[in-house]
Amino acid sequence: MNDFDLSDLDLNDLKKLHKETAAAIQSYEARRRQEALAAAEAAAKAAGYSLKDLVGASTEKSSKSINPPKxxxxxxxxxxxxxxxxxxxxxxxxxxxxxxxxxxxxxx
The missing domain is CATH 4.10.430 (H-NS DNA Binding Protein)
Known part of the structure; x- marks a missing residue:
């Protein structure tokens, strides 16, 4: 791992680094989730099932229900x-x- 001397950075540079780091972490986690989902789907398919059959629910994100206006x-x-x-x-x-x-x- 690279060691960085953050004390030389000004506030704007630190904020930019923070923003870029947060985006990189989010992207990394999304890729890992997709890889895990693909592996789970492949394992289910190899056993003759769909992932939906095995978990009993949709693998898609469900939308949050919205209360109708009163x-x-x-x-x-x-x-x-x-x-x-x-x-x-x-x-x-x-x-x-x-x-x-x-x-x-x-x-x-």
């Missing part, structure tokens, strides 16, 4: 909220004005 801003129809997580500012403002969440329900 509330809509009547002043700006593009602003919605699922009712989970932090309240958007337009909900906070409406509640401060003594309005009810029921006033903003999409399906009543």
């Amino acid at each position: 509330y809509r801003n009547p002043d700006d129809k593009t602003q919605t909220w699922s009712g989970r997580g932090r309240q958007p500012q337009w909900i906070k403002d409406a509640l401060a004005a003594n309005k009810s969440l029921d006033d903003f329900l999409i399906v009543k």
